[in-house]
Amino acid sequence: MQEIIEALPTRPATVLRGVLFRHDPATLREALRKMILVRRFEESAEQAYMRGLIHGTMHLSIGQEASAIGATLPLTDDDYITSTHRGHGHCIGKGADPKRMFAEFFGKETGYCRGRGGSMHIADVSRGNLGANGIVGGGMPIAVGAALSVKRQHKDSVVMCFFGDGANNEGAFHESLNFASIWKLPVIFVCENNRYGMSMSVERSTAVSHIAQRSLAYDMPGVTVDGNSFAEVLNASEEAVAHARKGNGPTLLECETYRLRGHSKSDRNRYRTREEIDEWTARDPIVRFETELLQCGLLDAASVATLREEVEAEIEAGLEFAQNSPSPQRAELTRYVYASTSGSEQ
Amino acid sequence: MTADVLENVQAAQQEQTQAQAHDEVRELTYAQAIQEAMAIAMERDERVFLMGEDIGVYGGAFQVTGDLYQRFGAERVMDTPISELGGAGLAVGAAMTGSRPIYEFQFSDFATLAMEQIVNQAAKMRFMLGGEASVPLVMRFPAGSGTGAAAQHSQSLEAWFAHVPGLKVVQPSTPHDAKGLLLAALEDPDPVLIFEHKLLYKSKGPVPEGYYTVPIGKAAVRRAGRDVTIVATSIMAIRSLEAAALLEQEGVDAEVIDLRSIRPIDRGAIIASIRKTSRLICVYEGVQQLGIGAEIAAIACESEAFDYLDAPVIRLGGADCPLPYNPELEKAAVPQVDDIVAAARRIVGGRG
Numbered sequence A: 001m002q003e004i005i006e007a008l009p010t011r012p013a014t015v016l017r018g019v020l021f022r023h024d025p026a027t028l029r030e031a032l033r034k035m036i037l038v039r040r041f042e043e044s045a046e047q048a049y050m051r052g053l054i055h056g057t058m059h060l061s062i063g064q065e066a067s068a069i070g071a072t073l074p075l076t077d078d079d080y081i082t083s084t085h086r087g088h089g090h091c092i093g094k095g096a097d098p099k100r101m102f103a104e105f106f107g108k109e110t111g112y113c114r115g116r117g118g119s120m121h122i123a124d125v126s127r128g129n130l131g132a133n134g135i136v137g138g139g140m141p142i143a144v145g146a147a148l149s150v151k152r153q154h155k156d157s158v159v160m161c162f163f164g165d166g167a168n169n170e171g172a173f174h175e176s177l178n179f180a181s182i183w184k185l186p187v188i189f190v191c192e193n194n195r196y197g198m199s200m201s202v203e204r205s206t207a208v209s210h211i212a213q214r215s216l217a218y219d220m221p222g223v224t225v226d227g228n229s230f231a232e233v234l235n236a237s238e239e240a241v242a243h244a245r246k247g248n249g250p251t252l253l254e255c256e257t258y259r260l261r262g263h264s265k266s267d268r269n270r271y272r273t274r275e276e277i278d279e280w281t282a283r284d285p286i287v288r289f290e291t292e293l294l295q296c297g298l299l300d301a302a303s304v305a306t307l308r309e310e311v312e313a314e315i316e317a318g319l320e321f322a323q324n325s326p327s328p329q330r331a332e333l334t335r336y337v338y339a340s341t342s343g344s345e346q
Numbered sequence B: 001m002t003a004d005v006l007e008n009v010q011a012a013q014q015e016q017t018q019a020q021a022h023d024e025v026r027e028l029t030y031a032q033a034i035q036e037a038m039a040i041a042m043e044r045d046e047r048v049f050l051m052g053e054d055i056g057v058y059g060g061a062f063q064v065t066g067d068l069y070q071r072f073g074a075e076r077v078m079d080t081p082i083s084e085l086g087g088a089g090l091a092v093g094a095a096m097t098g099s100r101p102i103y104e105f106q107f108s109d110f111a112t113l114a115m116e117q118i119v120n121q122a123a124k125m126r127f128m129l130g131g132e133a134s135v136p137l138v139m140r141f142p143a144g145s146g147t148g149a150a151a152q153h154s155q156s157l158e159a160w161f162a163h164v165p166g167l168k169v170v171q172p173s174t175p176h177d178a179k180g181l182l183l184a185a186l187e188d189p190d191p192v193l194i195f196e197h198k199l200l201y202k203s204k205g206p207v208p209e210g211y212y213t214v215p216i217g218k219a220a221v222r223r224a225g226r227d228v229t230i231v232a233t234s235i236m237a238i239r240s241l242e243a244a245a246l247l248e249q250e251g252v253d254a255e256v257i258d259l260r261s262i263r264p265i266d267r268g269a270i271i272a273s274i275r276k277t278s279r280l281i282c283v284y285e286g287v288q289q290l291g292i293g294a295e296i297a298a299i300a301c302e303s304e305a306f307d308y309l310d311a312p313v314i315r316l317g318g319a320d321c322p323l324p325y326n327p328e329l330e331k332a333a334v335p336q337v338d339d340i341v342a343a344a345r346r347i348v349g350g351r352g
Helices: A013-022 A025-050 A065-072 A088-093 A098-105 A139-152 A166-169 A171-182 A211-218 A230-245 A274-281 A287-296 A301-325 B002-021 B030-044 B068-071 B086-096 B108-122 B158-164 B173-186 B234-247 B267-277 B292-302 B304-306 B328-331 B337-348
Strands: A080-082 A160-162 A189-194 A222-226 A251-256 B028-030 B046-053 B078-079 B102-105 B138-143 B168-170 B193-197 B204-206 B221-224 B228-232 B255-257 B262-263 B280-287 B314-318
Touching: A013 A025, A013 A230, A013 A287, A025 A065, A025 A088, A025 A098, A025 A230, A025 A287, A065 A088, A065 A189, A065 A211, A065 A251, A065 B028, A065 B234, A065 B255, A080 A139, A088 A098, A098 A251, A098 A301, A139 A160, A139 A171, A139 A189, A139 B102, A139 B108, A160 A166, A160 A171, A160 A230, A160 B046, A160 B221, A166 A171, A166 A189, A166 A211, A171 A189, A171 A211, A171 B086, A171 B234, A189 A211, A189 A230, A211 A251, A211 A287, A230 A251, A230 A287, A287 A301, A287 B204, A301 B068, B002 B168, B028 B030, B028 B173, B030 B102, B030 B173, B030 B204, B078 B328, B086 B102, B086 B108, B102 B173, B102 B304, B108 B138, B108 B158, B108 B255, B138 B255, B138 B314, B158 B292, B168 B173, B221 B328, B228 B234, B228 B267, B228 B314, B234 B280, B234 B337, B255 B267, B267 B292, B267 B304, B280 B337, B292 B304, B292 B314, B314 B337
Parallel strands: A080 A160, A160 A189, A189 A251, A222 A251, B046 B078, B046 B102, B102 B138, B138 B193, B168 B193, B228 B255, B228 B280, B280 B314
Antiparallel strands: B028 B204, B168 B262, B221 B255
C-alpha cells in the first residue's frame, strides 16, 4: 500500500532502466512499434474524419499510448481484456489488426464488428478482447465475470480491465472491485487517469487524490504510476499480472496520463488551458520511450526510422483495405440480433 | 418369430409401459419444478452455476433454490453480495467466456439496478460485435403483485425487457412450463429472461421426470373455444381459465391462449385464434398502457385477423398507478377473474 502514498514524479531512472533490461530488445522494439502504430492509427482516423470519409464520433487516446501498450505487454492470447470508449490502444496492445480496425471505422463488412459497432465496440473475442464499451464502467463487471469463468475453468489466464478516471465514481466500479476481491479473482483493474471525465477534472469529481487509494476499501494492492512512462507501466503491470496468475487476486493499477486531444469531436477545450496541454505534450510517452531505448543502447536511430516506415506502410495498407471493403447489405439490417437470425428477425 | 421381430415387440411393450408411467406424472409446485430444472441442468453440464442474493444456505427469498446449496455446494450455488449491477454484469462476462450462469434477482423490481448490464451489454453484445460474441445467459425474476409487498416489490416489468432486441422474455404459468422453459433457456445461445409470478410458486401441477424442454416463442392454447379469444400472460392465463369456466356456465365459449413468451411472440397462434372467434381480450398484469396488450392488439390490427374482428379489442392490464399496499387496493390494481368475466360478457354482447 506504500506505493499509492508516493506521489509523482517517477521512480529513479536506474530502476526504470532495470525494467527495460529485463526484456529482450526485439520485444521492446515491438512495443515501441505498437505505440507508434496506435498514434498513427488515431491520427489517420482523425484525418479521415476531417475529410468526411468516416462519420460518427471517436475518442482518441493520443498521449496515452504508454499505458495501453505497457499494460498489455505481459498478456497472452489466453488472457482477456475489456476496454473503454477510448480503447484503440488496448485493441492494438491485445494484437488487433489495424486493417480490420480501420474497416470498422469505415463501417465495412470486413471490420471487427462487420460495421455494426464502430470505434466504440471494437472487439476480438477469439483473441480474448471482449470489447471496447460505450458505457463508462460498462466493461468492468464483465471483466470480473470473465475472471469468474477463468477461475471456474481452472485456467491460469488473467483479465485486464481498462477504465478511465470517469468510471471510478460509477457504481459498477465499486461493485466490480468488491466482487473481484471477495472471490479473489484474477483481474487487473487498469485505471487510465487522464485527468478529465469529459470536462470534469478528477479534482472536482473524485474524493481521493489518487484513484489507486480506492483499493484500500476493497483490500487489494493499489499502485499509482506515471502512465506516460512505458517502463513504469510495464513494471507495475507485470507485477499485477503475476499476482493474479498465482491466484492471489486483483490489483488496482492507476496510470496517470493525459489525453492530448479533446474528449470527442464536440470538445472545444474550454475546461483546460493551452499551458496545461503544452506541458503534457512535452511529456509525450512515445518520444520518451524512444529516447530511453536509444540512451540504453537497446535500439539505434536507423532501426527507429525503419520502424516508422513499417508503421506508415501498415497504416496506408489498412486505409486502403478499409476503403475498398464492401459495406453491409441493408437486407441484413437485423442480422446478428439473435444467433438464429440470418437476415430477418424472428 | 425371428429375433428381430421379437425385439421389436419387446420394444413396443416397453414403450407402452413408459407411456403409462408418463400418464401418471407426479405433481410438483412451480418452485419445485424450477428447482428440479436447475438441478438437472447442473448435473448435465458442469458449466452451469447459480448466482444470486441469499440463494445458498438461506435457500432463496422464495425457497426456489431450496437445498441446492447442500447438494451442489458453494461453488455451484453462489451467494452474491447485494450488488445487482455487479452481479448481473458478472453473469454477462461469465456467459461470454464459456460459463452458463443462472442469475436470480431476488425481486424483479431490483432489475432496475442492473438495467445497464441487461439492456446495454447482454442484449446488444452479439449485434454490436457483428455476431462474434454470444451471451448464453439465463436470468430469473420473481415478479408480480398479490403478496402485500407494495410498490417496490410487486411490479411486472417484463414488457420493458421485451422492448429490447437481443433479449428473449418468457413467463411460464405452470410448473410444467417453468421447468421446460428454464431448460430451454439454458440451451439458448442468447440471453433469456424468465419472469416467474410469485403467487404461482406454490401452485401445483404435473411435471414429467427428467429432462425436457418447452420451446421458447410458442404459445399454448389452454382451452379451445369459439366465442372469444383471451390472450393472457403468466398468472393471468390461470385467471383466464377460471373465468372461462364461469363463462361456460353462461354459454360463452372462451378460447384461452397462454402466451408463455412475449419475445419472441407467437403471432401465428394469436391470429389463428382470432380468425376462429372474431373477438380479442388481452389480459396481463403489467401497467396497461404501452404494455404487451398493445402489441397483441397491434398484431390483430396489422394482420389478416383484422378482417375477422367483430368487436373492438379489450385490454385488461394493471392500473395506472404504483402497486398499493392495502390488500383491497392491491387487488383492484390488477385484473381479477371477475374483471375478465365482465370483459368477456361485454365483448360477446357486441360492444367492446
